[in-house]
Amino acid sequence: MSAVISVKDVWKEYDDKVVLEQISLEIAPRAFVALVGPSGCGKTTFLRMLLSEEAPTRGAITIGGAPLPAEPGADRGVVFQRYSVFPHLTVLGNVVLGLEFKDAPILGRLFGAKRRAAEDEARELLAAVGLGEAENKYPAQLSGGMQQRLALAQALIAKPKVLLLDEPFGALDPGIRAEIHTLMRKLWHERPLTVVMVTHDLSEAFSLGTRVIAFERRRNEPSDGGRYGATITRDFEVWPKRIAGEPRPQKKKLMPGRDDPAPSGSLRDDPAIEGAAL
Numbered sequence: 177m178s179a180v181i182s183v184k185d186v187w188k189e190y191d192d193k194v195v196l197e198q199i200s201l202e203i204a205p206r207a208f209v210a211l212v213g214p215s216g217c218g219k220t221t222f223l224r225m226l227l228s229e230e231a232p233t234r235g236a237i238t239i240g241g242a243p244l245p246a247e248p249g250a251d252r253g254v255v256f257q258r259y260s261v262f263p264h265l266t267v268l269g270n271v272v273l274g275l276e277f278k279d280a281p282i283l284g285r286l287f288g289a290k291r292r293a294a295e296d297e298a299r300e301l302l303a304a305v306g307l308g309e310a311e312n313k314y315p316a317q318l319s320g321g322m323q324q325r326l327a328l329a330q331a332l333i334a335k336p337k338v339l340l341l342d343e344p345f346g347a348l349d350p351g352i353r354a355e356i357h358t359l360m361r362k363l364w365h366e367r368p369l370t371v372v373m374v375t376h377d378l379s380e381a382f383s384l385g386t387r388v389i390a391f392e393r394r395r396n397e398p399s400d401g402g403r404y405g406a407t408i409t410r411d412f413e414v415w416p417k418r419i420a421g422e423p424r425p426q427k428k429k430l431m432p433g434r435d436d437p438a439p440s441g442s443l444r445d446d447p448a449i450e451g452a453a454l
């Protein structure tokens with residue numbers, strides 16, 4: 177199956193500072209890619225390139241075989257750790273807005289029957305994310321977990337092919353985070369979505385991701401003066417699980433010779449992938 181997202185030898189530099197170098201990556205349809213790495217290694221920058229908020233300095237990114245559009249669009253939804261939703265709009269208004277951006281990009285408003293249809297669709301999605309009772313509330317009246325449920329609904333209403341998540345659950349308490357993980361898994365199972373999620377949490381990465389990718393700098397000395405960017409140093413297939421009796425696939429070691437600590441954290445709690453090859 178051809179990749180949804182194809183990244184070919186991408187570099188990103190700001191002035192003379194190299195942030196990312198030689199990033200090549202093929203992401204299969206329906207993959208849930210978790211992107212991990214030390215703070216400042218360029219994870220968000222990479223996500224912003226997938227969103228078309230930043231352009232690569234060198235290299236090419238294609239989506240569905242075509243060059244990435246120059247502007248963010250309805251084909252790619254995004255949720256950030258905070259501030260993904262509009263505080264002055266109700267819960268329902270925030271989700272309808274996702275459709276308005278898609279269907280009325282110039283006016284940014286839908287009217288009459290189209291608006292009513294958009295509201296019905298938004299209500300259905302709000303029910304699916306557990307916010308069926310909250311449509312008239314404003315974001316400030318919601319807990320952090322509810323706000324992120326709303327942000328997911330807002331991102332998903334336009335039926336994006338690709339969902340980009342930048343530490344979407346990083347600010348939530350552990351209990352709330354576990355609940356929203358369950359929701360995230362459900363949303364991803366039910367929709368034809370390819371997900372790329374940046375996270376600091378390895379256990380979250382291996383619990384949700386079908387594939388976990390690590391970015392790291394090859395060299396990171398102050399004296400290097402920003403001449404080395406981060407690149408992909410680990411690429412773990414978490415799922416589909418290995419079929420009993422088949423040889424364990426080799427881990428892709430992109431930087432042989434380095435220390436290679438096993439990742440901590442549990443695998444997805446889906447029994448179907450118990451025993452996934454790490």
Ligand SMILES: Nc1ncnc2c1ncn2[C@@H]1O[C@H](COP(=O)(O)OP(=O)(O)OP(=O)(O)O)[C@@H](O)[C@H]1O
Nearest residue numbers: 190195213214215216217218219220221222374376
């Ligand atoms: N617009 C910009 N101009 C100059 N430098 C930038 C710009 N955006 C990001 N950077 C630099 O790129 C580097 C990578 O930043 P980025 O936010 O992508 O890292 P990150 O891995 O997401 O970090 P964190 O995990 O802390 O969120 C940082 O050194 C940052 O200062």
